Amino acid sequence: MLRDLLVRYRQTLLLAVALLLPVASMYFHGKTRTETSVVERNLLAVTAPLTRVAHATVDGARGLANDYVLLVDVSQRNEELQRENRILLGEALKSRALTEELQRVKQLCGFRATRQGLATVPARVIGRDVSQFFQVVRVRIDTAGAAGLVEGQAVITHDGVVGRIEKLADVWADVMLVSDARSQVHATIPGKGVVGSVRGKGRRNEFAVQFVYLESTDRHEPIRAGDAVLTTGHDHVFPAGLEIGHIGDGAAVHNGPWHEFVLAPAVSYATLEEVLVVTQDRGPDTAPLPSDMPRPRRAVDPANTPDAPP
Amino acid sequence: MREIVWTLVAFALQAAVSPLLGRLESQFFAPDIALLTALYVGSRSSLLRGVACGFAVGLFKDGLALAAPIGVYTEITVLAVLAGRVLEKRVDLRSAVPLMATAAGVTLAATALFLLLEAVFHRAFDAYLDVVQMALPLALVTMLVAPLYFALLDRLSRPIEGHARPTLLGRGR
Structure with a gap:
């Protein structure tokens, strides 16, 4: 009798469960609680690995795109750095030349000071x-x-x-x-x-x-x-x-x-x-x-x- | 079998979309994949299978978004499956424009339902204004993604079904 009823109203019963179970869950989980429920714990256990895999996949794809696909910016940046490097190298050489010149002039001045008899x-x-x-x-x-x-x-x-x-x-x-x-x-x-x-x-x-x-x-x-x-x-x-x-x-x-x-x-x-x-x-x-x-x-x-x- | 594939696809996309858009600093423009899946399942599957699939997808979304009480998204997706069944008889969900309009309407309705459920069951919830502000952008993004997502699920269903049926990308072989 009961079995017949279940078979007969199977669809309605399952639909009611699918609609009422979330309501019960909302009622239970909507309260202010401090501890994690069994449902939350199990859901976390299922979703956390998937989320981690998704993050890793996205990060990997992003790294692949940045390192191997989107090299246009890298190339441009590389050119900028090379240009900057040339400028800095030129300035360093200029600075070194000035230092050497200063050294020579100091030596000449020192020489003039020791040879007062010479004009x-x-x-x-x-x-x-x-x-x-x-x-x-x-x-x-x-x-x-x-x-x-x-x-x-x-x-x-x-x-x-x-x-x-x-x-x-x-x-x-x-x-x-x-x-x-x-x-x-x-x-x-x-x-x-x-x-x-x-x-x-x-x-x-x-x-x-x-x-x-x-x-x-x-x-x-x-x-x-x-x-x-x-x-x-x-x-x-x-x-x-x-x-x-x-x-x-x-x-x-x-x-x-x-x-x-x-x-x-x-x-x-x-x-x-x-x-x-x-x-x-x-x-x-x-x-x-x-x-x-x-x-x-x-x-x-x-x-x-x-x-x-x- | 189809429903399992759809559920798994929904799982994967829900897990991937958020971090993907997060990397692009546009996570607020993530489409509601769970809702689209429920709509698709409701329009393509039998009642019980559709409800079961919607239940699983909604529960998974509840797991991903633990800020809301578990059951909110499950309830919404189950109702979306039922809405999909009803709308499928009145709207041509195999054409892009009606589908987009339906997706936008269902998304707005889902947001309203979310606010209602939060107001009833979630005592600590106070971000009503944020949800309202995000309702329209979410509906627009979901609307734009809907035809592509439906086409993707159609494409995945074709080898399983083994026979031709009209899809958004044309009639299958």
Whole structure:
């Protein structure tokens, strides 16, 4: 009887359950409660993993889209960063160049302070004549219209002798380097009791200066590689006590009473930026550098050595 | 078999839509998938199967949205299944425009019912104004998605049914 009724009204009963069960649930769960009900717990157990999978899938798809599909923005951003990087690199190089320039100017100022007897005019190197063997044979300087400049004046740096003014026009001047074949500088090696003159060799593949001296009878110590060669000031062009170069590693060449040494220039002409032009040498007031002052051997610019590749 | 597939699709889409739109910062424009499923099931299935499917989908939505008392969405989807059965005889739910209009109307009615049920059963509920403000956007989004969703369920039903029947995307093979 009951079974017949259930079968007969099955549809109505199930519909009533489907409509009334949520109402009962709402009634129960709508109350203010603190604990989680069994239904809520089971629903959470079913929905939470699905939600987690959905989130993971969405995140994965988003990552895939961002990393592999939507690369247009990345490419554009990459170009922007590269442009920015180039600008920053340029600024860094400029900053480094300014730092180096400041360092050189500080050294020049320090040199001027130690040589009070010299009246000097600062000048900036604006060009270099380079030979076919990539060796500097002449430099051009900008004197900024400084007064008192004439041909033949010495051009020096804190490192040593550069050369002398050969030509002067307006604010520019061409400097003949001490390594030029026409150049001649009276020189000495402190403590070795020798004097002589330094000349440019002028050979095509041997861009070095040659030290020529007379054997002295009262010379106590032999001349060794690395000895610093300084100006004596006797030529009335270069102030005394300036470094011209160092004795090279090669053996001396005996030519009659003369002994020739190949020198490495004290100044790196290839990287020369700022120089001083000596406009006046108040001789007696000029205090030459003490001969016993330690002089570190400088790194020789390969471009200025005889072994420079052709 | 069809009802199981529809239920599973509704489960998956409900679980995915919210985080997907959340990532796009437009979670408030999520269409009411449960309601569309109930409407579809009501118009395509028998009464008992349709009610069972609507019950499951609504319960799942209750599980996802625990802010409302469990049973609110179940009640709404079961009633939506019944509404779908009634409307199917009066409106051509296989054409896009009538379907969209029906979806919008049912969504607005569902929102009203939601407010009523919340007012009756949920004592702590106080976001009536928010629900009212979201009613129209929700109806519009659901309306726009309805033809696509119905077409998707039609497409999924075709291999199971094994025979042709007219769908939104044309007559199946």
